Amino acid sequence: MLTALAVPALATDTLTKPETGTSFEVLGQYRESATSETVYSVDIEWGSMKATYTKYNASTRWNPTTHKYDSAGSSGYGVWEWDTSSNGLDGNEIKITNHSDPGVACILSFLASEDFSGTGSFEGTDEDGKLTLWPGSSSIGDPTDLRLTKRTHLTLTGNVPSSYSEHQSLGTVSITIASLG
Secondary structure (H helix, E strand, O other), X not given: OOOOOOOOOOOOOOOOOOOOOOOOOOOOOOOOOOXXXXXXXXXXXXXXXXXXXXXXXXXXXXXXXXXXXEEOOOOOEEEEEXXXXXXXXXXXXXXXXXXXXXXXXXXXXXXEOOOOOOEEEEOOOXXXXXXXXXXXXXXXXXXXXXXXXXXXXXXXXXXXXXXXXXXXXXXXXXXXXXXXX
8 A cells, every 4th residue: 555645845946057046935824813812920029928926914905096905815915026028018918910911810818737726818808818900901001000019918816836936837828810801
């Protein structure tokens, strides 16, 4: 059995005399795409994400708003202080900038480590932990447009184990993006 493949012949010209030339027709076609490619680019900057929890064993705590002592319960109360960041953000701050052509929703979540019984939430997000950012195309030519950037702060509640004399994992912040376009 003989099988033959059709192989296009490539043109070859040989010039043998000075001042002669050759030409070859160039072919092309136009094809219209039904959709353009969507480009996603979201920058995330993190504060230090290092906190110190100080527990006070006092049964009351001064409330500067009411100018009275509030009861802290029998176990006392704790205060969270965030370490400073070298990038100018607050220690518990997350800055998100959208450079994508569609708008994006950023869904933030906090998953506590096994030893930390606390929770984490994010200021300025909706009930699902979502921040909505404008499309990058809404500020064509101005990548510093403030509508493209959102900032949030992680707020922790709960007690840090007394065995954590050095910084140890309290949990993980996750950010997932979803298209709005």
